Amino acid sequence: MDNLPTIFLLMLIAVVGVFTLDVYLPGMPSMAAQFDVSLTQITYTFTAFSIVFAVTQLVNGALSDVIGRKPVVIGGLMIAAVATLCCINANTYWSLLSARLLQAVGISAFVVVNAIIRDLYTGVKAVQVRALVATASGVSLSIAPTVGGLLQDTYDWQGGFIVSLLLIIITLVYAAVFFEESNLRRSNAPLKIGDQIKSYLPLFSGRTYVTHVVQAMLAYTVHFSFIILSAKIFIEQLGKTPEVFGFLMIFYGAVYFMCGLTATWLAKKISSSSLIKLGGHAIGLGGALMLMIFLSVDAGSWQVLLPMAVITLGVTMTRASAITGALAPIPSQAGQGAAGLNLVQFAMAAIIATLVSKYGNDPQHAGGEAIQW
Numbered sequence: 001m002d003n004l005p006t007i008f009l010l011m012l013i014a015v016v017g018v019f020t021l022d023v024y025l026p027g028m029p030s031m032a033a034q035f036d037v038s039l040t041q042i043t044y045t046f047t048a049f050s051i052v053f054a055v056t057q058l059v060n061g062a063l064s065d066v067i068g069r070k071p072v073v074i075g076g077l078m079i080a081a082v083a084t085l086c087c088i089n090a091n092t093y094w095s096l097l098s099a100r101l102l103q104a105v106g107i108s109a110f111v112v113v114n115a116i117i118r119d120l121y122t123g124v125k126a127v128q129v130r131a132l133v134a135t136a137s138g139v140s141l142s143i144a145p146t147v148g149g150l151l152q153d154t155y156d157w158q159g160g161f162i163v164s165l166l167l168i169i170i171t172l173v174y175a176a177v178f179f180e181e182s183n184l185r186r187s188n189a190p191l192k193i194g195d196q197i198k199s200y201l202p203l204f205s206g207r208t209y210v211t212h213v214v215q216a217m218l219a220y221t222v223h224f225s226f227i228i229l230s231a232k233i234f235i236e237q238l239g240k241t242p243e244v245f246g247f248l249m250i251f252y253g254a255v256y257f258m259c260g261l262t263a264t265w266l267a268k269k270i271s272s273s274s275l276i277k278l279g280g281h282a283i284g285l286g287g288a289l290m291l292m293i294f295l296s297v298d299a300g301s302w303q304v305l306l307p308m309a310v311i312t313l314g315v316t317m318t319r320a321s322a323i324t325g326a327l328a329p330i331p332s333q334a335g336q337g338a339a340g341l342n343l344v345q346f347a348m349a350a351i352i353a354t355l356v357s358k359y360g361n362d363p364q365h366a367g368g369e370a371i372q373w
Contacts, residue, residue: 003120005179006178006179006180006182007132007133008174009171009174009175009178009179010113010116010117010129010133011133011136012167012170012171012174013073013109013110013112013113013171013175014113014133014134014136014137014140015137015140016080016107016164016171017107017110017113017137018137018140019141019144019147019163019167020080020084020103020107020167020168021049021050021053021107021144022046022141022144022145022227023144023147023160023161023163023164024157024160025046025144025145025160026145026149026152027148027152027156027157027158027159027160028042028043028157030152030156030157031157034157035093035096037093041093042093045096045097045100048097048100048104049100049101049103049104050104050346051347052101052104052105052108053104053107053108053110053346054342054343054345054346054347055343056104056105056108057108057110057111057338057339057342057343057346058200058339058340058343059108060108060109060111060112060335060339061112061335061337061338061340061342062199062200062336062339063335064112064115064183064335065115065183065333065334065336068181068183069112069115069119069181069182069183069335070175070180070181072109072112072335073109073175073179074172074175074176075109076105076106076107076108076109076110077106077109077168077171077172078106078172079103080103080107080109080168081106081165081168081172083099083100083103083105083106084161084164084165084168085165086102087100087103087161088158088161088162088165110342111335111338111339112335112338113133114130114323114327114337114342115183115327115334115335115337115338116182116183117133117327118327118331118334118337119185119331119334120182122328124268126324126328127264127267127275127321127324128264128267128268128320130319130323130324131260131264131316131317131320132260134260134316134319135256135257135259135260135263135264135316136260138223138260138312138315138316139253139254139256139260141223141224141227142252142253142256143249143250143253144160145227145230145249146246147160147163148160150246183334183335185331199336200336200339200340203330203333203336203337203340208325208326208329209326209329209330209337209340212322212323212325212326213322213326213344214344215276215318215322215325216319216322216323216326216341216345217341217344217345217348218318219279219283219315219318219319219322220315220319220345220348221345221348222283222311222315223256223312223315224348224352225352226308226311228352230248230249230252233304234248234301234304238299238300238301238304240301244301248301248305251305252305252308252312255305255312256316259309259312259313259316263275263279263316263317266278266317267320267321272321272324273321273325275317275320275321276317276318276321276325278314278317279313279314279315279316279317279318279319280318281314282310282311282314282317283311283314283315283318284314285310285314286307286308286309286310286311286313286314287307287311289306289307290303290307290311323338323341326341327341
């Protein structure tokens with residue numbers, strides 16, 4: 001595939017973006033104890049990160065259309081590195097929360113991934129590259145809490161942030177050395193924040209853009225919901241040990257990887273619209289299978305993972321094609337288009353995290369305490 005160094009960079013940025021989001025979940029109980037606050041208050045560092053991450057992408061996306069992708073990537077990763085270091089050295093709850101908010105501002109440079117793909121690729125290649133990047137992101141999201149749990153005994157809750165910092169620095173150095181600016185169609189839009197926000201209105205008034213954004217959001221929500229609920233499902237409800245839970249999530253990450261490769265291969269064979277329809281059918285079929293299993297038998301780990309594998313195949317097919325469909329008609333606004341799409345996706349993620357924390361019997365607590373290996 002063309003331009004492998006850039007594709008590798010896109011995968012690195014995608015991994016950093018979601019890895020930083022949830023790698024520290026297993027350390028939440030330890031953080032609550034150290035800072036003498038409730039677990040719910042610690043959960044706010046997750047929810048607040050998601051909200052700020054989603055909103056600041058609007059600025060970074062529009063900014064990348066005007067000044068280019070590379071300055072946004074480099075600047076964002078530098079901010080993220082400083083903020084992550086502050087997270088590691090936080091000695092109060094409020095200093096941790098503030099550092100997480102700053103970290104979200106930096107990591108929101110993640111938005112340029114889809115814009116860069118739109119700059120460099122169209123049609124089938126765009127879907128294929130996007131499927132690879134989404135696969136890297138999905139695998140990272142799946143296994144990040146397990147990595148954080150493995151580091152818990154040695155580095156306490158700071159372990160997840162230490163790994164995040166290393167990943168950010170590696171990505172920053174790689175971007176500075178190997179990334180060549182991809183935005184050759186600079187926008188003439190003003191840099192005023194108010195004008196930037198207003199410029200998003202025409203995007204969300206377009207039926208094609210909104211339809212594809214909703215499709216991508218729904219597919220992402222399915223995957224994200226499973227990750228958030230995984231500890232509750234496997235440890236609390238199915239009674240699995242922390243070690244078994246960790247291996248199951250690694251297995252799920254491998255399944256996501258294989259599904260991503262399958263979606264990449266299918267993109268060569270059928271159109272994007274057909275891939276979205278096929279993905280939707282796979283998600284529906286997997287959900288129906290899981291419901292039937294839970295209603296008819298005493299479900300075990302494999303009875304959850306097998307239908308989830310079908311759902312995951314649908315997710316990987318739908319997201320890559322839907323994002324490509326959303327950005328294809330707007331090459332000069334690819335940064336803004338990607339930012340609007342990510343805003344919807346991650347705002348929904350923040351809502352899910354809040355609802356699960358409030359009504360799901362604190363799954364982060366379940367996962368966090370249990371994955372202290």
